[in-house]
Amino acid sequence: MMIATPSGPQWDDPELNALARRLREAHTRVADLPGALKPRLTRQLLLITDLAKRDPALAIKRLESFMIELEDDENVP
Numbered sequence: 001m002m003i004a005t006p007s008g009p010q011w012d013d014p015e016l017n018a019l020a021r022r023l024r025e026a027h028t029r030v031a032d033l034p035g036a037l038k039p040r041l042t043r044q045l046l047l048i049t050d051l052a053k054r055d056p057a058l059a060i061k062r063l064e065s066f067m068i069e070l071e072d073d074e075n076v077p
Contacts, residue, residue: 016056023049026048033074
């Protein structure tokens with residue numbers, strides 16, 4: 001008897017694992033921001049998180065841009 005293997009991403013996919021780690025890091029960093037910046041960045045991050053379910057490759061690109069923006073926002077006094 002032959003067992004069918006799933007054709008989608010595997011649970012131990014290094015690229016998806018890296019995306020998940022980066023999303024967790026981003027969520028933690030946004031949670032630590034002051035009140036004025038938090039709502040806008042939280043909405044953007046939730047959109048990226050949702051996108052990761054449908055298009056991980058695009059989510060990775062958007063997350064990288066988001067992390068650069070987040071770095072800039074964290075450095076504003």
